[in-house]
Amino acid sequence: MANTKKYWSGLDELDGTAAFQEIQSKEFQEQIPVDKFLADEKLNSTTTGRRDFLKFMGFSLTAATLAACETPVIKSIPYTNKPAEITPGVANYYASSYYDGLDYANILVKTREGRPIFVKGNAATGLGAGKVNARVIGSVMELYDKARLEGPTKNGEATTWSELDAAVSASMNGNGRAVVLSNTIVSPSTRKAIESLGAEHIQYDAISYSALREAQAASFGVNAVPHYDFSKANVVVSIAADFLNSWLTATQFAPDYASLRNPNSGSQSKHFQFESVMSMTGTNADVRTMISPSEEGKVAAGILSVLKGGTVSNLDAKLSARIKAAANALSGSKGESLLIAGTNDLSTQTIVAAINQLLGNYGTTIDLERPSQAYRGDESAAAQLIADMNSGKVSTLITYGCNPSYDMPNAQAFNSGLAKVSTSVSMNGVADETASRSTFVAPDHHYLESWNDLSLRAGRIDLVQPAIEPLFNTRAAQESFLVWSSAENSDWYTFLRSQYNAAYTLDALYSDSDWNSAIHDGNMAGNDVSESPNYAAPIETSLAERKVSKVTGGDMELVTYVKATAGAGQHAANPFLQETPDPVSKVTWDNYVTMSKSDMVALGLNTYIAQEDLATVVKVTVGDKQIELPAFMQPGQKPGTIGIALGYGRGSKGEKIGQAAYQTGEKGQHLMLDSGLPMPIGVNAFPLTSNSEGNTIYANYDVNVEATDREYPLACTQIHNTYMGRDSVVRETSFDSYLAEADKPKGKASWNMAHALNVHDDTNHDGVIDARDKENTSEFDLWHSHPVKDVGHRWGMTIDLTTCTGCSACVTACSIENNVSVVGKDEVLRHRDMHWIRIDRYYASDFSLEKGEEEGVGVISSYGLMEDPAENPQTVHMPMMCQHCNHAPCETVCPVAATTHSNEGLNQMTYNRCIGTRYCANNCPYKVRRFNWFNYKGNSKFENVNPAHDSLARMVLNPDVTVRARGVMEKCSMCVQRIQSGKLEAKKSGSAINDGEIVTACAEACPSNAIAFGDLNDTGSQVRAISENNRSYHALEEIGVQPNVFYMTKVRNVDSNEA
Amino acid sequence: MQKESAIREPLILGHKTYKDITDDVVGPIMGPASLGWKILITISSIIAIYGIGSILYLISTGVGVWGLNKTVGWAWDITNFVWWVGIGHAGTLISAVLLLFRQKWRMAINRSAEAMTIFAVIMAAVFPGIHMGRIWLAYYVFPLPNQFGSLWVNFNSPLLWDVFAISTYFSVSLVFWYVGLIPDFATIRDRVTKPFAKKMYGIMSFGWSGRAKHWNRFEELSLVLAGIATPLVFSVHSIVSMDFATSVIPGWHTTIFPPYFVSGAVFSGFAMVQTLLLVMRKAYKLEDYIHVKHVEYMNIVIIVTGSIVGVAYLTELFISWYSGVEYESYAFINRFSGPYKAAYWTMMTCNVISPQLFWFKKIRRSLVATFILSIVVNIGMWFERYVIIVTSLHRDYLPSSWGEFIPTATDVGIFIGTLGIFLTLFLAFTRFFPVLALNELKTILKSSGESYKNEQVK
Secondary structure, eight states, rough: OOOOOOOOHHHHHHHHHHHHHHHHSSSSSSSSOOHHHHTTTTHHHHOHHHHHHHHHHHHHHHHHHHSSSOOOOOOOOOOOOOOOOOOOOOOEEEEEESSSOEEEEEEEEEEEEEEEEEEEOTTTOOOGGOOHHHHHHHHHHHHTOBBBSSOOTTTTOOOOOHHHHHHHHHHHHSSSSEEEEEEEOOOOHHHHHHHHTEEEEHHHHHHHHHHHHHHHHHSOOOOOOEEGGGGGGEEEESSSSTTTSSSSSSSHHHHHHHHOOOOOOOOEEEEEEEESOOHHHHHSSSSEOOOOOGGGHHHHHHHHHTTOOOOSSSHHHHHHHHHHHHHHHHHHTSSSSSEOEEEEEEOHHHHHHHHHHHHHHHHHTEEEEEEOSSOOOOHHHHHHHHHHHHHEEEEEEESSSOOOHHHHHTTTHHHHHHHOOOOEEOOSOOOOHHHSSSSEEEEOOGGOOOOOEEEESTTEEEEOOOOOOSSOOOHHHHHHHHHHTSSSOOOOHHHHHHHHHHHHHHEEEETTTHHHHHHHEEEEEEOOOOOOOOOOOEEHHHOHHHHHHHHOEEEEEEEOOOOOOTTTTTTTTOHHHSOOOTTTTOOOOOOEEEHHHHHHHHOOOOOOOOSSSSSEEEEEEEETEEOOOOOOOOOOOOOOEEESSSSSSTTTTOOOOOOGOOOOOOTTTBBBBTTBBBBBBSOOOGGEEEEEEEEEEEEEOEEEEEEEEEOOEHHHHHHHOOOOTTTTTOOEEHHHHHHHTSOTTTTSSGBBBEEEEESSSSSSSSSSSSSTTTEGGOOOSSOOOOOTTTSOOEEEEEEEEETOOOOHHHHHHHHHHTOOOOOHHHHHHHTTOOOOSEEEEEESOOOOOHHHHHHHHOOOHHHHHHHHHOOOOOOOEEEEEEOTTTHHHHHHTTTTOOOEEOOSSSSEGGGGGGGOOOOHTTOOOOOOOEESSSSSSTTTTTEEEGGGGGGGGGGSSTTTTOOOOTTTTOOOSSHHHHHOOOHHHHHHSOOOOOOTSSSSSSHHHOTTTOOOEEEETTTTTTHHHHHSSSEEOOOGGOOOOSSEEEEEEEEEESOTTTT | OOOOOSSSOOOOEEEEOOOHHHHHHHHHHOOOOOOHHHHHHHHHHHHHHHHHHHHHHHHHHHHHGGOOOOOOOOHHHHHHHHHHHHHTHHHIIIIIIIHHHTTTGGTTHHHHHHHHHHHHHHHHHHHHHHHSSGGGGGGGGGGGOOTTTTOOOOOOOTHHHHHHHHHHEEEEHHHHHHHHHHHHHHHHHOOOOOOHHHHHHHHHTOOOOHHHHHHHHHHHHHHHHHHHHHHHHHHHHHHHHHHTTTTTTTTOOTTTHHHHHHHHHHHHHHHHHHHHHHHHHHHOOOOTSSSSEEEEEEHHHHHHHHHHHHHHHHHHHHHHHHHHHHHHHHHHHHHHHSSTTHHHHHHIIIIIGGGGGSSSSHTTTTTTHHHHHHHHHHHHHHHHHHHHIIIHHHHSSSSOOOOOOOOHHHHHHHHHHHHHHHHHHHHHHHHHHHSSHHHHHHHHHHHBBBHHHHHOOO
C-alpha cells in the first residue's frame, strides 16, 4: 500500500493561509536588523586593535601550522579471524631442523604473532641434545634480509614463474646435458625430487671431506663420513680438526665432548690438539702442540709408529715427546678414544683410520654402520663438470643450496664455464655470486618458510616445517624441480607427505596423526638401513706413510679455517654474526691473517691492535695469486705459518648479498672501491687452498708473506690478552691437583681458597691478635643485605670455566633475544660493542710477579712482561655478563635510582628513569654495562648494520624487550622477560616453578651446558648445588659485591707440573 | 682605623686620593672600549660560539660524538668539570676566608677573583649537564614531588651530593659577589651621565645611598656570607672528590681525596687568578692596586697548596704499595708507567716541581715568571683530573675490558669552547663592572696607601 499520509506543521499550513505563505517564502521569520546595525554611527569608529590583530594573526598562524602537521598514522590491522593457536603476546614454538651444508641442528623456532624471532635447540628430541651454535642461532636474521629476492629473475630482471618454468623446461628437454649442482643433499625427498628431473646430479661441499670418506672406503668399504661419538672418547687427539666449531657436524660433537670434561664426576677426558692456527677447539685442549700444516701427516704417522712400538723420527724433540704422550694416552684408552684429523689429505686420513682401527675405536667411538649422510660431495665430478662447462658440453646448469662461484677453489674456472652454459638457474634466495651470474634465479624459500625432511644418519628423519608464510614470491626448490620434471602433481608438500604415506592426498591434511606428532617433535623414525663395514680389514699404510714423510713445507705455510661466526660464507650479510666476536681473536666484522709474534716482529708488523693502533697489511703470495689482508698477532700460531679464515670476501663484484656484507666507514657509509663497487669484508680464501690427489687441501705448504706500508683498522672487542696473574678473576688448576683436594669444603681447597682479610680480632683463638687472624671476605658487609637470601626467588647463574668452550653461541643468542643493538665496525673499534654477554678470552703468560722476583726483574717490568701471552698459551674462556651483585656498586651511585635491586636478587635497569650519567658503568668492576651512545635505531650511521633500521629486518626484534633509547644504560637483565613469563606460567598452573623451567637465552644456547640458570633459594636447584660446590667462586670476591653469578674453577687434565 | 707597620710594603702604590681610586676603576667603564678589548672579545666569542655549536651537536647526536667507550665512561667531560670547579675555588676563598682572617690585600683582587669563580662554576655546571645521555631529563636529579608515587632521587649517590653542593656554592658565591658590588654600582651610577647606563646601574645598585646604616648592614651581611661561604669552599671540592672516593675503582677509591682535591682546587684557582689579573692590571692600568706584593702573596698560597698536592701524590703512591692490594698497586704503577704515563709526568712536573720555583724570591716576584707558571699550573691541574679519571678507568679490574680513551674533535671543541665562553664573560665583566672593590679599597687607603705610609716614615 502506497504511503499517502501527509503531516502538517500546523493548521496554517493545512489551510494554506496567506500569512503562512509569506512566512514560508522568507528565510528568516523575523526581519534581521542589518540596516540598524550598519546604520550605527559608532560602527565606523570601532577598530580592531593591534593586540586583537596580533591575537587573530597568532591564532590563525597556529591553527594553520597545526593543521599542516601530519599525525603519523601507524597501521595495525587486527585479525579478522584469529588463528586458534596465536594469542598476541604469547610465543609459539615449532620444531624444525637446520641444514646448510655446514651445520646440522634440530631446532625450535619461536614465533610471535606469526613471525619467527628466535631459533634455539630442540632440547627434547634433538640430536646432540638439541644443541646449536652461533651460526644456527643467527640464521633467523637472514629470513628478514632486505637483499632477498622477491621473486624469480631472468638476467637480473624480474620475471614470472611461468616464464621461468617454460624456459627451464625447454632447456632441459633440449639436446644438451643438464646438470644439477648442489651441496650434499641429506633430504631423502629432495633427492627424489631432483632425481625426478632426470638430470645428472653432482654434489660438492664448500668444505670438502672427500679424503676422509675415501680413506673409509679404501679401508672398510664404506664410502661415507663416519659418525663420531665423543661421549665415549676419554682421550681425544685432534690433528688440526676444529671439532667443536666447524669440523663435520660440530654441533653434535660439542655436547658429547663437554659431557666428559666435568671433573666433578671424578674423571676428565684428555684432549690433545696438534694444529697451526689457534682454533677454538685448540683453546680448549689440555695439551696443545703447534705444528705446521705440512707436519700433520707426520704427526699421524708418528702416533702410528709409537703405537706399533716404534719411534718418531724426523721431527723435533719437543714435538716427538708430545706425539709419544698422545700415543701413550691413546693406547691407554683403547676403544674409548678418538684420533681425528682435519686435513683433506688422503694419506693422512688413511693413517688416521689405521690408528683408530688399531685402537679398536671402530665400532665404539666411530660408527660406519650408520655413517653420516653429510659431506658426500664428489670433488672429481665437480672438477669434471667445470671442465665440461668450459668446453660447452653443458647446456643447463641448476645450482641449488650452494654458491660455487664463490666457494669453489677454482671458482674462476667455474665462472667462465657458467658463462658458456646457455641456461643456468640458481636457486639461491639472494642474488649472490652464483645467482647473479646465472641466467635465471628461481629463489628458494628461506628454511624457516620451507618443508623438508633431513636424515643425517640412517634410522631417523628430521623434519623442517615452515614457521611463516613465504614473505616473497619465492618457491620451494623441490617444487621447482617437480615443475621442471613435468610431474603430475608438482606440489612439494604433497610430494613430501606421500613419501611417508603413499595414500596421502592433499585433502587429508590433518588425517595423519603420526605425521602430526612427528612434526610436533621435529623428527620421526626413518628406514634403518645399516652399512656393513669390515672393521677388521688390514690397512696398508706404508705408502701413505711414505707420502706424508715426503711432504715438506716452505718458509711460510698457510692454513685456511672456518670461523665460528662466518661459516663458509653463508652468513656474510648477517649483522648479528658479523658483530659476534671471533671466539679466539675477538675480532669482529673482519678477515685477517693470523701470525705468530716472532714472524710479525721479523717482518716489522704492528703486533698491538687497538683503536688507533692499526694492523699492518701484508701481501700473501700463493702461487700466482696475491691477496692483501691485515696481519693479526695470534698467540699459539705456529711460527712459520699463517692462517686465513674462509667465508669472507663475499660480494666482491658488488653483488647484492645484503648491506651488512660490506665494509662501513666512520659515518656508517659503505666504503667504496676505486671501481665504484662497495668494498667487501676481507678476501676470499678459497682460491688459496691447494690440492692433493684430487682433494682440496685447506692449507698451502709454501706461501710468501711480505709487509706492505698500508695499515688497516681491526675492530677487536678485547685488546688485552692476559689476566695479569689476577687469580680472583680466573681460577684454574690441574686435574690431579683437583682430585687431591676434591673432597675439601668450599673455600678450603688450595685451588679455590676463600679470600680472607686480616682482622683486629682473635679469630683463630690463639690468644694473640696477629697476622694469622683472618676472616673471609664474605663475612664483611658494609651495607645492609638485601633481604633476598632464602626469601622468595633469588635468581642466579653458574658458569663452569672447565666446560665453556668459548663458542659464542650465548653471545649471539643473547643479542637476538634481547634486541642488543648491532653497532658496526667503527663503533666496535671505539670499544663500544653493546653485547650484554661477552666471553673474555685470556691467554696464559710465561711471566708472573713471582718469576720476576726470582729473576730479579722489577715489578714494573714484570707487569709489562705479563701483558705478553706465551708463544703457545693455555687459554681460558670466561663468559662475563652482569653479575647481579647483591651489593651492587652501580646501584649506590645512580643519582636517580634508575638501577635498583629487585626482591628476587636481580639488578635491574629502569630505562625510563635513566638519565645516562654513566657513573654506574664506571663503577662496575666487571665493566658489563653498555651505554646507548647514539640513537642506534634512527641514526644514519647504523643503517647498514642495525636491523632496527628497515621495516623488514625489524621483524626479528623481540617484542618482549624494549629497544633502548639513546642515552640510557643497559646490561644483562638475566632475561627478565623469560623469568616473568615463567612465573606467569607457574601461576596459571598453580604450581611452584620447577628448576629448569625458566632458562636464560645464554644458558639455553650453551652447547656444553657450562651455563646454568635457576633459583638459588631453591635448595633442589642445579645452580644451588653448583654454588655450594667447592669449585665455585665469585669473580673478584674480595671487593665484596656479592654477585649472584658463580664461576667454577677451570680444571685442565694436565699434570700439575706441566700446568 | 687600623694601623699598619710603616715598613710593611704598602698595598696601594702611588699617591692616590679617594677620587683617584674612583677614577681609576670607573674610568674605563665610562670611556669607550679599547681596541685590545674589542679584539679579545671577538676572538673569545668566536671560540665560544664554536663551543656552543659543538655542544648542540653533542646534544642532538648523542654522547657518542665524544671518544668515550664501554670502559672509559668519563674522560674530558668530568675532567673539565672538576677542573672548572677547582678554578672556581679561589674567588670564594679570597673573599670569604681572607675576609675572616682580615687579610686586607684581598681587596685588590677579590672582585675579579669572585667574578672568575662565578664564571668558572657556570662552565663547570655545563659538563654534568651535557655529559648526560638524556639531558632533557636532567630535572630527574632534583628531589621534585612527582606523580610516580615513591619515585625519588638516590641520596646515596655522590652525583646527587654534587648537585646540591655545586648549586649551593654557586648561589652563595653569586650573592656574595653581588652584595660586594652594590656600593660600587652606586658609585658608578652617581658618575655616569648616559641615561640608559645610569638607569641600569641605578637598578643594579638597589637604591644604595651610602648611609651609615647601609654600610653597617653591608658589613654585617658580608661577614655572615663569609661565614656561610667558608665551609662551602671546603665542602664543594670534598664532595666532588667523593664522586671518585666512594667508588670501587682502584685509583678512585682513596680516602685522601677530599683534602687533596680542596688544596688542588685552591692551587689551580689562584693560578687562574694570576693569569687573569696579570693581564687585567696591565690593560686597565691597575698596577698601583695589584702589584708585586699581591702577586707574591698569591704565589705563596700556590707554593703551600702545590706542596700539599705534591705530598698527596706521593702519599697515594706509598699507600698503593703499602696496602698490598694488587689492583690498587697496579693502578698506580700503570699511571706512571702505562700508556698514559705522559699525562702523569706532565701532571707531576707542572704541579709538584714547577710551583717549587716560587721559593726563589726573584721568581716569586717576577710577573713574567708568575704568568708563565700560573698557566703551567693550570695545565698540570687539568692533567691531574685527566690522570685520575682516565688512567683509573681504562685499566681496572678485568684485563679483558682494559681499553683506551682517544678524544675526538668534539671533546676538544667543547673544552676550548668553555674557555671561550669563560673569557667572553670575563671580558664583559671587566668592561661593565668595577673590576676592583673600589669602596673597600678606600678603607685601606689611609692605612696602607703609599703616600700615607711615607708620611708616617717622615
